[in-house]
Amino acid sequence: MSFILLQTSRATKDMGKMLGGDEEKDPDAAKKEEERQEALRQEEEERKAKYAKMEAEREVMRQGIRDKYGIKKKEEKEAEAQAALEANAEGSLTRPKKAIPPGCGDEEEAEEESILDTVIKYLPGPLQDMFKK
Numbered sequence: 001m002s003f004i005l006l007q008t009s010r011a012t013k014d015m016g017k018m019l020g021g022d023e024e025k026d027p028d029a030a031k032k033e034e035e036r037q038e039a040l041r042q043e044e045e046e047r048k049a050k051y052a053k054m055e056a057e058r059e060v061m062r063q064g065i066r067d068k069y070g071i072k073k074k075e076e077k078e079a080e081a082q083a084a085l086e087a088n089a090e091g092s093l094t095r096p097k098k099a100i101p102p103g104c105g106d107e108e109e110a111e112e113e114s115i116l117d118t119v120i121k122y123l124p125g126p127l128q129d130m131f132k133k
Helices: 002-018 029-069 074-088 108-121 125-132
Strands: none
Touching (some): 108 125
């Protein structure tokens, strides 16, 4: 009979825990939780260090390939383009001037003559003779 009594007392304790009753408090629970959190943080740091080391090794390999084939990084290309743009605009207070195509503005007189010739073509014959003289 005592055997049955012991079993029922255990069963009631377990049932009490399941139903949210009084649980046995572990005096070191806070300390264990803190140690667990510290272990997780340490593992995370080790993982980050591992991947940082792997990425550094990959970057060394990438740089070797870039050097071998003369390829530039995207950042280097952008920096060179920006430097070239700034060199062109050096001393200018405004935006860079656009390049003037050759032949524009050089021969103003020739352009005026061609317009005059065009107008003369549409005049009647006697007026054309007068303007040509």
